[in-house]
Amino acid sequence: MPENSPKKIAFDKFAQVASALGSSKRLELLEHLAQGERSIDVLAQLLGSTLANTSQHLKCLRAAGLVSSSKVGKYVFCRLSGDSVIDLISVLQRTSEEHVAEVKEIVSSYFNKCDKMESLSRQQLIERLKGGTVTILDVRPEDEFNMAHIPGAINIPIKQLSARLSEIPDEQEVIAYCRGAYCVFAYEAVLLLRKKGIKARRLEDGYPEWKADGFPTVSGTPEQLA
Amino acid sequence: MPENSPKKIAFDKFAQVASALGSSKRLELLEHLAQGERSIDVLAQLLGSTLANTSQHLKCLRAAGLVSSSKVGKYVFCRLSGDSVIDLISVLQRTSEEHVAEVKEIVSSYFNKCDKMESLSRQQLIERLKGGTVTILDVRPEDEFNMAHIPGAINIPIKQLSARLSEIPDEQEVIAYCRGAYCVFAYEAVLLLRKKGIKARRLEDGYPEWKADGFPTVSGTPEQLA
């Protein structure tokens, strides 16, 4: 490929974007940002990394165009550059699941172990909702729920779930979701609920994919708890 | 993220797959493989790299599950693990185009310069074909055309195009395609044809995307010219 050809320049940029996705830490950052915007400070805490390190990773994501940011007071708030970033991550995950034996193994042995009757697709959930016989359970932390969630969902963070079982309506199947297809919260929730005799299934993806697909969402005041 | 959690393992794998895409050389390899299977020897020549170097890059792509291979005689033939690999690359390119200013700039100033009246989508081409008033021109090298191409297409490699203009039917618009959305062959073909007074446009993608989308293709005997 000629060194200064437009194709070479474009391919180098594609490679830069792919490289930005080539770190599990950055993928985790993107997963958090997919829930809503956050300050770098908070992201660092969520990752359990230093502020400097987190700042560097975000610099890389910004250089790749995947994340944008703006300063408000002394905080820099970061967000995904657009919903297509969620699509990209989603396709990356699905392609990996299809072609990488280890991922396939993890998914089938872990994420679907309790889900022999398969998890529910977004479209299936929509149809169930028309019947009105479903409880949508958002098991993410409260602040993520407050930023935005699926309409009609109730929020019980996974850590409080066993203590707050009484809040779940009787006689209805529960559909649990969390941060994404590979987030374990919803999986754990389904396990717990079934142990308690409650009929429960996992939504196949999480909030970000729901939003990126153009389905309706409810956004609360983004209590940007910095 | 806990070190040995299934999520961490999965994310590490996702990162490995993304990293495999994080090199313009490997992206170029994938582009060639998207046309059909090839021996490592031939791939090395196409890239202008050494055999050892190419072998190493392919090792990386195989480890990421994106490429598979099998030995026939003394040749190792490589191919994409599946059409979803084309989808992944496609989404990577489109997301980059959307969010990276440099790519957007290249695309608009280079790939669309002669295409103010926009390039044709796959679906649009299908509809045009029903009218029967279109010449589909495949400007890839002959061996790539022979491996597989869009039904009804005629093949004139870009290098021979100016000498073989007489083979193009009169009075019909020409739709040119090549290896992908960022391959310059089709662009150059359209430029040349228009200069000669022939009505011509670019297909927005290339052969790989056509195939990955499930549209019909014609596969010739894979003359594996090793």
Added chain:
DNA sequence: TAATTAATCAATTTATTTCTTTATTATATC
């Protein structure tokens, strides 16, 4: 059987990444 060729392996050098530490800048608060 010897020689050739495709591919991999192994070792080396060079270049990039990643993470940590320390210093600096900007904003907010005391």
Added chain:
DNA sequence: GATATAATAAAGAAATAAATTGATTAATTA
């Protein structure tokens, strides 16, 4: 104005990746 805090920048150490070279392994051909 002094101090605390969020973020970046800069510099260094450790780990990882890339390209080159030479040796090794198969399969083919002479």
